[in-house]
Amino acid sequence: MSSTSSLRFALAANRLHHATPDAGLFTWLKASSETIRELDIELHTVGRTYDAIQREGFLSGYRKNIRYPYGREGGLMKLVSRVTIHEATPITLDGAIYLIDPVDPSSIFPEALALKRQCITHGKPFISTVAGAIEWMEVERVMAGRDPLSDCLSAEVIRGQTLALISHDALKAEMVAYASQYFDILSLFERRVATGTTGGLLNELAWSKGWPEDKPWVDRYLSGPLGGDAQIADLVLDRKCQRVIFFEDPHVARQHEADIQLLERAVRVATHDATCATAREVARKWAEAVQRANAG
Structure with missing residues (x-):
C-alpha cells in the first residue's frame, strides 16, 4: 500500500450502480x-461515474475527486496502468473500487479484467461490491487510527457470518500461513467453508492448534475443478456466505477458469451482502483492521 499520507483509489461503476438516486454508488x-474527506482520499473517477456523483450532489466542493475520460474514451484503460508499481508510473493508485453489474458486458472488457489482474499482481484491493467498498473504507479508517463508523468489522457481526477460504495451487501454503497467523480472527466466524484440498490443509492446521479433532474447522466442498467453486457460489447467492478470501494466482491459466468467474460473479450479484478479497496483502490488512477494531 501507498506510504504517502493521501490514499488514491480508482473509482468506476457500471450503470446499474449509478442510474438512480438509491443505486449502489450512492x-x-x-x-x-x-x-473519504477525513482521510483526504483521492478518487480517480471514470467520466460517467464522476458525472453521476456530481448529478446527485455527493462530495460537493471536494477537490480530490478527479475526473477521467469516459470508458469508451479510455478512462478505465488509463487507470489500469496506474495501479502498477513502477518508477515510470506518473500516479500510483492504492487500489480500485469498481462496482460491477455482473450482466453488463463492459465488466468483462479487457480493461476491466486487466484492472483486477494488476491489482492482484501488485497486492492492492480490487473491490467490486457495495458491501466491499463500504467495508474497505472502514479498513482504511481503522488503520489510520480513527474509530469505525459502522460495525462491519466488529466481532459481533463476524460471528454471524460464513467465510469461504479458497486458494490456487501455488498459493495453498500461503493460505495455510495466513490462517495460522490470523487463526483467532478467522475462528470468530460462525462457519468456514473451503474447496477440497485447501479445506483439508486448513483442517490439519486447526487440529494442530488444538481445535477439537472430531470437529472440522472448515466444511470441505469439492475441489475447484470438480465444482467446489460453483458450490460456494450457490451459498453466496443464497446469502449463506458473506465473505470470500480467494488467494488467486494471476500468472497461471486454470482449466476451471469459468468456475472461478462464476464464484466472483455470484459475489457481485450479492453486492450489498458479500465481499471478496483476492490478494494476500489485502486479506492481511483486513485481518489487521479487524484486530484493531476489536481491541480492548
Missing part, C-alpha cells in the same frame, strides 16, 4: 463520504 458514498 449507498457507498452515504456510508463513506465522511471517511
